[in-house]
Amino acid sequence: MKTYLVGGAVRDELLGLPVRERDWVVVGATPADMEAAGYRPVGRDFPVFLHPETGEEHALARTERKSGRGYHGFVFHTGTDVTLEDDLERRDLTVNAIARDDDGRLVDPFGGRRDLEARLLRHVSDAFVEDPVRLLRVARFYARFAPLGFRVADETKALLARMVADGEVDHLVPERVWSETERSLALPGPQRFFELLREVGALARLFPELDALFGVPQPETHHPEIDSGRHTLLALAQAARMETSTAVRFAVLCHDFGKALTPRDRWPAHHGHEAAGVAPVRACCERLGVPRAHRDLALLATRWHLHVHRALELRPATVLDLLEAADAFRRPERFEDLLLACEADARGREGFEDRDYPQAAHLRRALDLARAVSAREIAESGLTGPAIAEELRKRRIAAIRQVAGDR
Template identity: 50%
Template sequence: METYLVGGAVRDELLGLEVKDRDWVVVGATPEEMLKQGFKQVGADFPVFLHPDTREEYALARTERKAGRGYHGFAVYSAPDVTLEDDLKRRDLTINAMARSTSGELIDPFNGKADIKARQLRHVSEAFAEDPLRILRTARFAARLAPMGFRVADSTMTLMRQMTASGEVDHLVPERVWQEIQRALHENDPGTFFEVLQASDALSVLAPELSAPPTLASALRSLNCACARDADTATRFAVLLAHLPETRASQRAQALKAPNDCQDLARLASRLAPQLHEQSDTGMTEQGILTLLDEADVWRRPERFVRLLTALTCLQPGQYGTAITLLQESANAASEVNARELMAQGHKGKALGEAIRQERLRRIAGLIPKHPH
């Protein structure tokens, strides 16, 4: 029974990055032996165990054989006769297919160290083509490592295009696609993720609305702006889709099974962007501003409104600055209208609603001269 540190920890150590998670592979052991040593089994599909003290993951060496379409179509084989090289060979990229023995020796049967030096993301074997999720994982690693000069190897890009053409990408379940997108949105260079998907033809399957080059270019400019502002997931996702008409943005967000807050902000940003554009061109009025604030429901959702303003700012970086400032100041002023004071003046029912509206308009109008068009 032998234990090896594998995958990301070995890769990150060679890259000089902080090692966050350590995964281990155990060769020559059975589940019974692991349980006897106090490990706790997790995961029903294949034998993975938690160390009794460190809680780190120890997986028995295993191989996988394609047995169906898509991400789930695999039969897993794990037994004491599976070698370390067998286990490493089933991994996606050479930089993730290295191991280190307990004595410190690097085991690198697929030249991952050389690919790190050459800054290449290269597939380990033709088995890469059996799992379409690996296209998204490769794109995500490209997004993470792009600032260090990494790019997808030509042979791997060719293979990914072949996978897309064969229809493998059509079998990805939306939940897994969303998981990869969500992670990618917070990588070092999220735009690279979508560029790799575009280059592998997978974007036209997963989000065809974004795949036209001008649309993608605009979306990625906005995404870079949102990342520079350290925006949250919902805002980053919203700016990607907000260049689309509201219906198409809403449909794509739904199809990707994005969480409700992400769908909601994407829909709202794509609906209000044209209105903001029009008002910026023609000159902001108190009625126009109040309509935007009402549609954004700033009165009940002030936190969402802050995210919305970031998204709208990033749709046309540098163009809407004055309008956004005016919207923010208008929201602050209009939100301070006190319904109780108006009730004390005798307003009630529909008249109270109209009085609130008129007072909000009055306060917004007072701000407009400070921001001439």
């Protein structure tokens, strides 16, 4: 019975990155041996145990054999005859197939350390194609490590494209697609996740609403990058640069879905794309099981982002309409997220990355002034029924009018 540190912990240590969690592989043991040593069994599909003191996961070395479609279609084998190399060979990328023993010696049968030095994400073996989740995982690793100079090996991209062509990607369950997407959105380079999916043909299968934006032009005056899909990914990169939440980043990803529905004879203009985008955003969220908070912010950004962009030009009454439509009085924190999404959108254009976005400060001030109007004071003035709401609106508009004076 011998224990090895494996996977991401070894990889991140070699890269000089913080190690968030540690996984271990145990060779030469049976489940009975583990329980006798005080480990607590927790694995459902294959034997995994929690260390009696540290609580860290220890899995018995295993092999796997494809038995069906999708990522559930595997038969696992564990036994004292399974070697460490057997276990490492079933892993996805060489940089994740490095182990370290108790004496600090590395076991690296597939050249993972060499690929770390070369900044290369490369598959371990052709068995890689048997698990469609690996396509999402590679895209996620690319989103994490591309800012460090990593790229995906050409031969690995070829395998990913083959998985798409063979239909393996169509067997991914929506919950897993969203799980990997949400984790990727939180990373330093979330746009890389979608770039790789598009390069290997998977974006059209998993995110058809986003894929449809590529090749759709916008006015060059406002969008020097021209392409709507490219703009979306530039905006997503800005949202990451601004260190926003995954909900904000998802809203940025979705905000222009309506441009894919503009008739070609109207290009490059996209009048009404905000309202047109609501249906495809809903469809995407329903298909993937997107959490309500993410969905609602994405719908809000889709429908109202142009109003936010034009905030300095809007009449006070229209600003109040925007605040009410966004439910800003009851949910100011979500309105703040809307402003962040719109700022990322505005900066997600070639040459606009460092531009100021005064619209956000303008609307924050407008909300503060409007919220300061006392509904109780109006109610206590003797007004009743609809007259209270009319007076409240009148006073809020007057308060918002002060913002123009502040400028």
